Amino acid sequence: MSVDPLTITDACTACGACLLTCPEHALRPAPGRPQVVAEACTSCGECVEICPRDAIDLLR
Template sequence: MPADPLVISTACTACGACLLTCPEHALRPGRGRPVVLADRCTACGECVEICPADAIDLLR
């Protein structure tokens, strides 16, 4: 399995904006914050831009 291209910090409020924005459907609801499906994520950065809590960092 590929390494996660994103880090979602504890600042996440679980608002769901990133889930709705991801064009690859690479995020799914998790316990307290979304889970990244690394094999689907293309590291486009759309979730980083839309996150109102500034809780997502792109690693690649």
């Protein structure tokens, strides 16, 4: 079992900015907020930087 490298908080409005930004396509649309595909995430932080609501936390 893998651990998600990202946490998407309740502040997420599902705007989709992170989905479009992720170079690894490690975020998938899901009801309520995006789902993290842990195996694909490289922890680059691009989604954290682009999120207009600061709703993504990168766990390092």
